[in-house]
Amino acid sequence: MKRVLFIDRDGTMILEQPPTYQIDSLEKVVFYPKVFKYLGKIAAELDYELVLVSNQDGLGTNSFPEDTFHPAHNHIINTFAGEGIVFVREHIDRSLPADNLPTRKPGIGMLQQYFNGDYDLANSYVIGDRITDVKLAQNLGAKAIWLNQDPTLGAAEVGAGSDLKNVVALESTDWAKIYEFLKIGLRTVSHDRTTKETDIHIELNLDGTGKADIQTGLGFFDHMLDQIARHGSIDMVVRAKGDLHIDEHHTIEDTGLALGEAFAMALADKKGMERYGFCLPMDDCLAQAAIDFGGRNWIVWDAEFKREKIGRCLRRCSSTSSSRSPTRRRPT
Ligand SMILES: [Mg+2]
Numbered sequence: 001m002k003r004v005l006f007i008d009r010d011g012t013m014i015l016e017q018p019p020t021y022q023i024d025s026l027e028k029v030v031f032y033p034k035v036f037k038y039l040g041k042i043a044a045e046l047d048y049e050l051v052l053v054s055n056q057d058g059l060g061t062n063s064f065p066e067d068t069f070h071p072a073h074n075h076i077i078n079t080f081a082g083e084g085i086v087f088v089r090e091h092i093d094r095s096l097p098a099d100n101l102p103t104r105k106p107g108i109g110m111l112q113q114y115f116n117g118d119y120d121l122a123n124s125y126v127i128g129d130r131i132t133d134v135k136l137a138q139n140l141g142a143k144a145i146w147l148n149q150d151p152t153l154g155a156a157e158v159g160a161g162s163d164l165k166n167v168v169a170l171e172s173t174d175w176a177k178i179y180e181f182l183k184i185g186l187r188t189v190s191h192d193r194t195t196k197e198t199d200i201h202i203e204l205n206l207d208g209t210g211k212a213d214i215q216t217g218l219g220f221f222d223h224m225l226d227q228i229a230r231h232g233s234i235d236m237v238v239r240a241k242g243d244l245h246i247d248e249h250h251t252i253e254d255t256g257l258a259l260g261e262a263f264a265m266a267l268a269d270k271k272g273m274e275r276y277g278f279c280l281p282m283d284d285c286l287a288q289a290a291i292d293f294g295g296r297n298w299i300v301w302d303a304e305f306k307r308e309k310i311g312r313c314l315r316r317c318s319s320t321s322s323s324r325s326p327t328r329r330r331p332t
Contacts, residue, residue: 001120001265002049005042005182006111006136007087009054011129012147013039014076022057024068026075036083038175043085046186047268052077052090053126053136055105059094097157106135106158114140120265123189125169127178130154134164143169145178189265193258197250198242200258206266208235216240216255218248220310225255267293 010016010023015030017023043050058064077087091110095101102109114121126137129147132154137144144167158164170181187206194200212229214222216238229236238259242251267273270293279288292298 002118003047003120003268004051004114004124004142005048006051006053006124006126006128006140006142007039008105008126008128008130008133009052009076011149011153012127012133013080016129016149016153022064023072024064026072029072029075031076031079032175034175036080036085038179039080039085040083041179042182046182048124048182048186050085050087052087052092053105053111053128054090054092055132056092056094057096059092104157105130106132106139108136108139111140122191123265125182131158131164134158134167135162138162138164138167143167145170145172145181147173147178149173186268187266189262191258191262191265193254193261195250195254197246198240198254200241200255201237201239202258202262203235203237204259204262204266205235206263207233209233211235212237214238216251217242217244218251221248221252221255225259 007013010021011032013032013035014023015032017028017030023029042048056064056069059069060066077090080086093101093104093110095104097104101107114124121141122143124140124142125145126133126140126142127145127147128134128136129149130153131146131151134144134146135158144164146168148171169185170178172178172181184207189202189204191202191204192200193202208229210230210233212226212235214225214229214236216222216225217240222238225236225238228234238255240251240255240258242248242254244251273293279290
């Protein structure tokens with residue numbers, strides 16, 4: 001799934017120009033400090049689609065004729081493109097606040113295509129200077145990076161009672177800090193997977209320190225997942241609520257699926273991964289698992305057990321049975 005940076009223009013890429021806040025001449029185009037260097041690094045190094053989303057009040061009317069807008073806008077876009085910062089799409093709304101149109105930020109009328117399932121909105125960001133950009137992030141189910149120069153800008157369009165505290169992932173007016181935040185955050189994801197049988201929440205930081213907070217309702221499974229975090233230096237939160245009154249298989253299977261999805265999201269384009277890893281045998285056992293991150297999933301299961309399970313039995317289980325059943329399976 002693709003992750004997106006929905007980037008505001010005025011106050012974010014270029015400076016706002018009060019009192020009109022209308023960029024209708026080249027003289028009014030003043031680029032935001034450090035934006036070329038750090039948005040350029042974001043474009044070159046990080047795996048985000050860049051999308052421009054802008055309200056241009058009354059564009060095309062007598063108060064803001066098109067022929068005053070386009071020379072300045074083209075100059076901005078061409079200058080950014082020259083620095084390797086290319087927007088795959090531009091969404092520009094022309095209405096006024098009083099029109100109250102769904103296409104105007106914080107509305108998402110222009111952005112319906114991002115809900116088609118191809119986009120990882122939960123791990124995408126709106127970067128903007130107005131509270132309406134923060135509200136847009138909330139409406140998209142994304143997070144906000146708020147260049148908060150003036151909290152009153154756009155406040156009237158958000159409305160009272162909007163709780164946006166949890167939407168703001170970073171508040172900074174410094175593009176260097178935005179770059180650092182995104183660079184670290186790229187390999188950090190939050191992922192939810194809900195079915196009729198299970199409700200699973202995962203938080204994953206591939207560049208963590210091995211901290212784990214695992215609650216699946218299955219003690220031994222928690223312990224095994226904890227090993228992944230501890231020995232992989234991965235920070236991991238797992239909350240699984242499953243139909244354990246039936247048995248454990250839905251919870252284990254769906255947690256594995258959700259965790260795999262979270263890893264795939266966190267790895268994104270897999271930049272920086274080595275092609276091959278290594279295996280470290282322990283003193284008292286040898287278990288090998290070769291994991292292919294290339295999407296060619298396959299399992300060969302050939303193991304002998306002296307007892308049915310380890311850990312607390314949810315149902316009556318034998319402690320003497322043995323099983324050895326080679327299994328080959330390609331998950332679908
Ligand atoms: Mg703005």
